[in-house]
Amino acid sequence: MDLAPDLDTPSPARVYDYFLGGSHNFASDRALAARMEQAMPDIGHIMRANRAFLRRAVRTLVEAGVRQFLDLGSGIPTVGNVHEVAGQLAPDAAVAYVDIDPVAVNHSRRLLADDPRAVVVHADLTQPDTVLGNPALRDLVDFERPVAVLLVGVLHQLTTDPAPIIAHYRDRLAPGSYLTLSHASSDERSDALALRDTYNKGYANTARMTLRGRPEIERLFTGFTLISPGLVQLPEWRPDWPVEPDEDPRRFATYCGVGQLE
Numbered sequence: 227m228d229l230a231p232d233l234d235t236p237s238p239a240r241v242y243d244y245f246l247g248g249s250h251n252f253a254s255d256r257a258l259a260a261r262m263e264q265a266m267p268d269i270g271h272i273m274r275a276n277r278a279f280l281r282r283a284v285r286t287l288v289e290a291g292v293r294q295f296l297d298l299g300s301g302i303p304t305v306g307n308v309h310e311v312a313g314q315l316a317p318d319a320a321v322a323y324v325d326i327d328p329v330a331v332n333h334s335r336r337l338l339a340d341d342p343r344a345v346v347v348h349a350d351l352t353q354p355d356t357v358l359g360n361p362a363l364r365d366l367v368d369f370e371r372p373v374a375v376l377l378v379g380v381l382h383q384l385t386t387d388p389a390p391i392i393a394h395y396r397d398r399l400a401p402g403s404y405l406t407l408s409h410a411s412s413d414e415r416s417d418a419l420a421l422r423d424t425y426n427k428g429y430a431n432t433a434r435m436t437l438r439g440r441p442e443i444e445r446l447f448t449g450f451t452l453i454s455p456g457l458v459q460l461p462e463w464r465p466d467w468p469v470e471p472d473e474d475p476r477r478f479a480t481y482c483g484v485g486q487l488e
């Protein structure tokens with residue numbers, strides 16, 4: 227895969243980085259971010275809530291004893307990424323980051339060059355055999371032991387049904403493994419459709435957003451049992467403090483959950 231980034235075309239990893247307050251984004255990314263904010267003014271707030279869900283989920287998984295993470299669609303490791311959260315609680319935790327975006331991969335590799343408990347793989351998560359066959363990943367992750375697969379904020383970037391892809395990963399996991407995901411939806415917010423259209427136009431043919439409904443997202447957990455509180459909106463998943471009374475969780479237009487392999 228080519229690792230030379232095209233900086234004139236926006237990329238989902240860099241637009242997300244912009245909304246998280248990172249510095250790995252360029253004029254093309256910021257221009258699209260501004261158009262996305264016109265379609266949905268609180269989109270940045272939602273993206274930050276997505277990253278906060280990821281952090282809470284990783285913490286919960288480490289507390290449950292998980293020591294191996296396979297982060298598919300990991301993005302640019304802006305503040306509070308998986309290796310930081312997991313590493314603080316369990317220094318022996320291993321993290322394999324996988325992303326299709328060259329900027330995300332290059333930056334992650336620079337950041338983690340001296341970390342023997344992390345690898346960064348440049349790959350397309352929709353090719354599970356390629357991902358799982360990667361030698362560096364296989365050296366780090368022992369698939370005979372539980373692994374937490376993270377698919378956070380990425381599945382709505384797949385135009386094909388994610389279910390068979392997830393099943394492929396699931397069938398390679400040891401008992402006690404977990405699946406963590408979040409997925410955008412227009413179930414509760416019709417302006418998510420306008421955001422999707424802006425997104426699809428902005429990325430031209432390089433990325434597309436596919437919104438899915440609750441039953442379709444719930445089905446992605448086939449073979450896993452959702453842990454409490456089930457499939458909920460971003461701020462409702464084991465919040466660190468009660469959700470603000472004036473903050474309607476449905477405004478986040480993103481379902482999330484964690485399931486354990488049956």
Ligand SMILES: C[S@@+](CC[C@H](N)C(=O)[O-])C[C@H]1O[C@@H](n2cnc3c(N)ncnc32)[C@H](O)[C@@H]1O
Pocket residue numbers: 238239242276277280298299300301302324325326327330349350351352377378379380383
């Ligand atoms: C919005 S970011 C989410 C980052 C991180 N998971 C989080 O939730 O904080 C989505 C990431 O998925 C990556 N991505 C999209 N499609 C992918 C694919 N088919 N294979 C691997 N990565 C992909 C993008 O490059 C981007 O970095």
